[in-house]
Amino acid sequence: MAARRAIVATPAAWLVWGVVVAFFVFLAGVIGSVVVSSFGTRWFDTWLPLGWTPDWYAQAWDEFTLLPVLIVTLEVSALVVGISVLIGVPAAYVLARRSFPGRRLLYLLFLLPILMPPITYGIPLATVLYKYGFAGNLSGVVLANLVPSVPFVILTMTPFIEQIDPAVERAARMCGAGTRQVFVRILAPLLVPGILAASILVLVRTVGMFELTFLTAGPDSQTLVVALYYSMSAAGIRAQQSIDAMAVIYTSMMLVLLVLALRFVNPTQLVARVRDDGD
């Protein structure tokens, strides 16, 4: 045992750590070059820009009318989070607690919108929404973003509800509480951490969701990612640095959300639920 715990690592260990370090260096380069560029005056064929300036941020703010875009982003994400929790949590409760004919089919139905690439259902969805006059404004963007969010809430909340002892609910029922009362007085307080985690995950997904917003947004209902995409694909018209500044604003917003999320959620939980014993 002592030999295996030695300080000198095996070549395989060196290789593994090397790959990890290389990945992070790469990542730092990718993020760093955007940040540096957004503060630089002119940067063509040198290691660092010739001078430093914060002007690009002011320019990005004015040129891209960033404030309305930010407000739209917040409105869309708040609505999507609220509605998907309201619709998703009761459904997750039934799926977690009850067995009934067609349960597996229903589960598959909720799994599909997450599994399919957004473009495949986004294009017909946008067509349908345009037909009924929903697309091109805020309601269309919210409706489209709800499609993967509601199933996402259901799938993350179901295991969470399963782990709550059903005896608590039975006790409440014994004492004469109806379904509504059980929900409001017993389950809701117990579910708060799970709902919080699910809403933050939905929030991060909605702010980052490109395809669906892109397909349904009109000129005054673009979220930040879509506005960023438009300014990037129209490169040449706008200064590279002001796009970088906008990207930095987007990243910082995501990072704030991320820090918030990590206060409530374990990183591995972002992609799967894991028993992290004793941690």
Next chain:
Amino acid sequence: MSAIVGARPALRHRLAERGVDRQLLLLLPAALFVVTLFIYPFLYGVGLSFQPTKGGTLGAYREFFTDAYLRDTILTTLRLSLPAALLNVLASVPIAYRMRGRFRGKRLLTTLLVVPITLGTVLTAQGLLNFLGPTGWFNRSLLSAGLVDAPVRLTNNYWGVFFSLVITGFPFAFLLVLSYLSGIDPSLERAAATLGAGRWQRFRRITLPLLAPGLATTFCLTFVLAFSVFPSAVLVGDPAGTTRVMSIAAYDAAYVRYDYPLASAVAVLMGLVELLVIAAVLGWRALLYTGSTAGGKG
């Protein structure tokens, strides 16, 4: 009336016995929602794909398969997404295997790995253009180290998109594999070690078979992410040539040529190809061991 009730319990009771009662109404909003906003538009799209302006019922599909510019998008998409998903999963295994124990800074490391997931494809694209571009830091380092004579072209082609898929996909795959690996009871491996199994044998005979179903799931999820690549294929790729993926073709048909039947046909085919790959992987997974990964006598 009372005679009938006496002979057979009321419908409500018989349904309740099978688990159907008023509580199931809680499912209604969600089910209604998925049906109106997912199933209905999807079927509408499928219907639309069979009503092209010319060429009869299957005209849009015939157009897709006869036009090489459209047909080749299937291969292009698979050529990007399959290697990227495979690399992400295969690279995660040894790294996660080494890090499954507890060590200082593990929480920090996993937190750092979440960052690229939240960056999103658009920012990753912008960063890659700056970092890997001809005058970016990466080429600059290679040049000054004397490894290459001229800048390596890594953006606006296949590699740019591939790197963006690795940057966003690898952390995702790694965190999943890590969570699967931590679910495997370490005492199983210790038992094997007691019986004289070497490091490689323990991995090959104990851990890998238990991990394989998880790897299949991870592969499917990373593949789905890579398969639907759209923004980075446009921004860091070569959207008219080597990285013209199916989603670009679908978008092109719908919003540049306004040919909705064709766009729907491409979308349907895209879903079909993806489901085929997933079905193949999950079918292979069904042959593997499924069940508890905890040791005996739990």
